[in-house]
Amino acid sequence: MKSISRSEIDSMEKIYRANLINSITGYKPANLIGTISGEGITNLAIISSVMHLGSNPPLIGFIQRPVTVQRDTYENIIKTGYYTINHVHGEFIGKAHQTSARFARDVSEFEACDLSEEYINGFKAPYVKESKVKIGMHFLQEIPIVQNGTILIIGEIIDIHISNQCLEKDGNLDLNLVNDVCISGLSTYHKVSHKASFSYAKPDQQLELVV
């Protein structure tokens, strides 16, 4: 076992520390956030901080990095009020990761990274056509995190579009079936395969494997 103290973390070389602290929370979901500017320029950004906030109402959050530099995704969400969240599959992880490059403001990552815009039911923000799990979101609130200048963006689900194959009878999604990937650190992608599903846990009862 290797122990690392806070003072050691604080004095680490910057990239080493970023790798370590971005790895230390475990696996993260891989999503692309699609937006459009007031001028009609679309934007696509990979993000690993999408989180479930609640089911009723259906709320999702993500962490926006400090807006001290140009942040198209953030500006588009605040201005238009709408965005999409699209799962990343193994078939296009390279294209998805490439959206993290700093493209100029007038360049659409959709085009630059060879992913396709899709507009469904008049929803203002672009979905990713290649994605088999996509969510239309309406912006609700931004909460500044004073300790480091990041922002928690809270939105509500407006629409869900999913591949028919992955919706199970009980409402769960089979994310293995659509080849969803997860992320560790800043740039490592992993494939995922089912290990076990359990029954609802009760204090005096043995857990049951349901699959």
Add this chain to the structure above:
Amino acid sequence: MKSISRSEIDSMEKIYRANLINSITGYKPANLIGTISGEGITNLAIISSVMHLGSNPPLIGFIQRPVTVQRDTYENIIKTGYYTINHVHGEFIGKAHQTSARFARDVSEFEACDLSEEYINGFKAPYVKESKVKIGMHFLQEIPIVQNGTILIIGEIIDIHISNQCLEKDGNLDLNLVNDVCISGLSTYHKVSHKASFSYAKPDQQLELVV
């Protein structure tokens, strides 16, 4: 493609909706949060909402469900100021999931679920001995999320304890090597295997596979 509207989500049966909306954000990390009460009763709770907030200072957040019912983890964190975050590995997912049962306040989930308390360097909160990636946390702030009564708990990293084998030269952790699992929905666990690691993305440059 199946489309589901917000009004359909709002009128879904409760468990079905919980399964769907808990699945829709993608894969989630599997962590156990360890705490101790003022009376010395330890607590252990599995949680899938741990998130990276920033590397410098090293900050981690998680979403606390509404405290309208007994929430030992939350109360212990607020009272003592300290907690641990411990990765869940394939070897003990059943024990880890069992911590989600509603045990009485005077029962320690460590004992009830057959996991071992570990105290390192005088840190107040208990670590999980079986875990190969563990973090000692100091509570900083709670931010209420008004839309649904959940709370974002923000803490800073005080200590990290990791298996020697999983720390890579560049600071990344090889989470595959320690058999970390991820979660989808409320009770499905997955094993994870490396697919690709990319170079830092730049606008006019082809991504390189670094592993």
